Amino acid sequence: MALLETKEITKSYGDHHVLKGIDFTIEPGEVVAVIGPSGGGKSTFLRCLNLLETPSSGHVVFDGEDLLAPKVDLDRLRSRMGMVFQQFNLFPNMTALKNIMLPQMDVLKLSKKDAEARAMELLEKVNMTHRAHVYPNRLSGGQKQRIAIARAVAMNPKVMLFDEPTSALDPEVVHDVLDVMAGLAADGMTMVVVTHEMGFARKVADRVVFIDGGKIAADLPPEEFFSEANTNPRIRSFLEKVL
Numbered sequence: 622m623a624l625l626e627t628k629e630i631t632k633s634y635g636d637h638h639v640l641k642g643i644d645f646t647i648e649p650g651e652v653v654a655v656i657g658p659s660g661g662g663k664s665t666f667l668r669c670l671n672l673l674e675t676p677s678s679g680h681v682v683f684d685g686e687d688l689l690a691p692k693v694d695l696d697r698l699r700s701r702m703g704m705v706f707q708q709f710n711l712f713p714n715m716t717a718l719k720n721i722m723l724p725q726m727d728v729l730k731l732s733k734k735d736a737e738a739r740a741m742e743l744l745e746k747v748n749m750t751h752r753a754h755v756y757p758n759r760l761s762g763g764q765k766q767r768i769a770i771a772r773a774v775a776m777n778p779k780v781m782l783f784d785e786p787t788s789a790l791d792p793e794v795v796h797d798v799l800d801v802m803a804g805l806a807a808d809g810m811t812m813v814v815v816t817h818e819m820g821f822a823r824k825v826a827d828r829v830v831f832i833d834g835g836k837i838a839a840d841l842p843p844e845e846f847f848s849e850a851n852t853n854p855r856i857r858s859f860l861e862k863v864l
């Protein structure tokens with residue numbers, strides 16, 4: 622059974638029809654890269670998956686539950702969907718370690734000791750043990766993003782949603798973050814990643830979803846997607862711009 626599924630979702634702002642009927646599924650353990658031209662609706666689509674945006678019509682089904690059904694416990698379901706944003710969103714008045722500990726204590730009700738042990742494990746996983754006691758304003762963008770990823774992973778999500786996680790970073794640290802994401806993929810994390818990083822789409826993703834003009838215009842394994850450029854002018858023109 623699909624872990625996460627959308628059925629014919631649309632999203633309009635007034636008479637601006639941003640998503641025009643998106644059917645999408647992801648199985649447990651899959652990594653999907655969502656790419657496409659600017660303004661095509663990628664971020665809007667991603668934000669509809671955990672209802673940060675409410676679709677205008679259609680359904681979003683996560684772990685067998687319709688997120689748009691009346692009386693659904695959205696907070697409970699959302700807590701199982703990690704989200705990583707372009708702009709980190711760390712708590713500025715807490716160290717890296719505390720940033721990772723707090724949601725575990727608040728939401729998962731872990732003891733301080735258990736939350737700290739788990740946070741230290743994750744700091745090691747994202748190669749940030751040496752920055753555990755540093756506040757966000759002393760961290761580089763790449764370091765902040767690795768802490769944001771560790772914080773999301775600490776919640777034991779069933780799926781992680783990434784919205785252009787490397788777009789705000791200096792080029793020299795992009796690979797540190799992509800390496801952490803590739804490590805998560807190798808560990809079997811289910812991931813939907815809106816990205817402009819074609820190397821990630823090609824090497825790490827199981828499928829590439831190309832969103833163009835509010836629709837999924839291609840949903841293919843990476844090798845097939847990148848060879849479609851030979852025959853599909855929209856994909857060719859997009860790849861010519863980003864590569």
Ligand SMILES: Nc1ncnc2c1ncn2[C@@H]1O[C@H](COP(=O)(O)OP(=O)(O)OP(=O)(O)O)[C@@H](O)[C@H]1O
Pocket residue numbers: 634637639657658659660661662663664665666
């Ligand atoms: N809250 C909003 N109100 C009105 N229009 C919006 C809103 N959010 C997004 N849009 C519009 O929806 C369209 C799609 O935006 P979206 O951010 O989803 O595209 P994108 O494919 O992620 O683009 P990019 O690669 O540039 O980030 C854009 O025209 C944008 O202006």
